[in-house]
Amino acid sequence: MKQPELNYALFMETFFNHSVDAITIIGADNIIQYVNPAFEALYGLSADTVVGKNVWTLWPENTNDFPWMASRILQEKQVSEYETRRRTAYGHCVDVSLTISPIRDLDGNIRAYLTVGRDITEKKRMERALLEVESMFRLIEGNISDAVAIVTRSGRIEYASTSYETFLGIRITNIIGGIAVDWIHPDDINRTKDIFINLLHEKKRCQLECRLKHRDGYWLDVETAMTPIMDDNGEVRKIILVSRDITDRRRAEQLLLQAEKLSVVGQLGAALAHEIRNPLTSVKGFFQLLNRDTLGKEHYFSIIFSELQRIEDIIGDFLNSAKPQINGFQVCDAWELLRKSISVMQLEAHMHNIEIRLASAQAYLPIRCDEDKLKQVFVNVIKNAIESMSRGGVITVNAELAGDDRICIQITDQGCGISADLLPQLGHPFYTTKEKGTGMGLAVCSKILHEHKGEMSFVSSQGEGTQVSIKLPKTEPLVSDADSAK
Structure with a gap:
């Protein structure tokens, strides 16, 4: 049975009338010949008011578009998905994606233009919102000290904030793609893995404290909040890590x-x-x-x-x-205190075939202190140095400025030294490396320095000796002290 011939005119009319896109047919003379119902709904303009009018007069603010479009059509035969904004009769603008195709006669001459406009207002709104969020995120990322990372279930790093560069001294490009545990202290790896596995199972935010390695080789104490990102099935897809340096704390x-x-x-x-x-x-x-x-x-x-x-x-x-407090603070010269302390220990040093060398005074170094208590600290440290040098040698004592507001005093011996794992315990009550020591000498020194807002640190190698660094606040010299120093 012969199929009935398709009525193309009716088909096109039905297609145009039921299309959700705004369709316009514009003559070669820029006069509008046809608009469909979707055009009327999008722009709020009825067909009766626009058909027969020059399309340029409808949107005078967009007249620069039309010559460009005409030129583009002549070159490429079509303009596809050209994004622009059009004012409506409702008083607001809509974002529109236009596709314009020429309609030619049998000789190839352009007789009209078919314009299909699609409302992309919501899409553009979402894009602008996304750009605002991204811009805000970049602003926050660049101004927070916390380091933010996103890792997969396997622990591979997919994203790392720029703060990691100052946090660990490592470029982001060298972090992204790596495994998170590569920067964790070996002693903390197993505990970290247990917490990570528990997070995947429990699917709840948790806290982790571990040590991360800085590029320069030292370890940072880090507190990390681990938050799971869930997929549509309720499974952990990724984990957000927000890390904070708590070394000072x-x-x-x-x-x-x-x-x-x-x-x-x-x-x-x-x-x-x-x-x-x-x-x-x-x-x-x-x-x-x-x-x-x-x-x-x-x-x-x-x-x-x-x-x-x-x-x-x-x-x-x-x-x-x-003794809870130290009284009798006065401004003293650090060099003079060291000279007095050394004179007390000279005889004992001589008996052990040890020479105590005091560096040449470079400048007046004023310290506000209890003179007797601070001498007690220096004498104790020098005494420890003498006791560590069973074969004699030289003890070097020096003082210098450490920045604008601190004075650093260094006492260096050539004794037996102390192993690195024992250094953190020095100064704790009852801890001693001496056979008959009480562990109270350095503890008392630490208390005295604490009252003076000072601190004491140690650098040592077994068989090579020990250097004790004492840092104290530098004070403004009194006029009489400065004059006497001259």
Whole structure:
């Protein structure tokens, strides 16, 4: 059976009338010949008011578009998805994507233009919103100190914020694509993996503390918030990591803990020392009376007296640690304090075949301090240096400015040195590397320096010696002190 012929005119009319896109037929003379219902709905203009009019008169603000479009059509035969804005009869503008095709006669001459306009207002609004969010994100990213990263379920880094460059000293290009655990301290890897696996299972935000390696080789204490990103099936797709450097906070906590230990030790020492000192005085006095008749037993009495003296020294250390405040601050020259401290230890150094060298004073270095207490610190450190140099040698003492507001005093020996794993324990109460030490000498020194708003650090290598650095605030010299220094 013969199929009925398709009525193309009816088909085109139906297609135009039911199209969701705004369709316009414009003559070669720029006169509008036809608009469909979607055109009327989009622009708020009825066919009766626009058909027969010059298309340029409808949107005078867009007249620059038309010559460009005509030229483009002559060159490429069509303009595809040209994005522009058109004002409507409702008083607002819409974003439109235009596709313009020429309609030619049998001789190839352009008789009209078919324009198809699609409303992309919502699409453009979303693009602008996305650009605003991206711009805001870049602004936030560039101004926060926290480091932000996005990792996959396997731990591979897909994104890293620019703050990582200052955070770890590593370029972002060297971070993205790597595995997150590559920068974690070996001792923290297993714990980090357990927390990561638990997050994938529990699908809840969690907190992690670990150490990350800086490009220069040292380790940073880092606190990281780990937040899962879920897919449509409720599974963890990726994880956002927001990391913060807490190295200074940890150091402050350690100093506070050490100060609390010293306070407790001081209170305990004060209570015990006062209880022990009185009977000890009596024992020591009667012992000295007995010492008058020690025929054949001098060695025993010498040992007993030495141990009694040691007990008294320990009690003295406890009492020193118990003193809550240091009074009598005055402005002193760091060089003069060092000279006095060295003179106290010169005889003992000479007995151990040790030379103490004080660098030549370069400038007046004023420190506001309790002179006796600060001398106690220097004497203690020099004494430790002497005791570490069983074969003699040289102890070098120097002082210099460390920035505009600090003075650094360095005491360097040629002793046995201390292993790197023991250095962090120095200065803690009861910790000592000496066979008969009490562990209170450096603890008392730390307390004195704390009262002076100073700090003490150690650099040492076994068999090569130790350098003790003491940093104290530099103060403004008094006029009389400056004059006397001259």
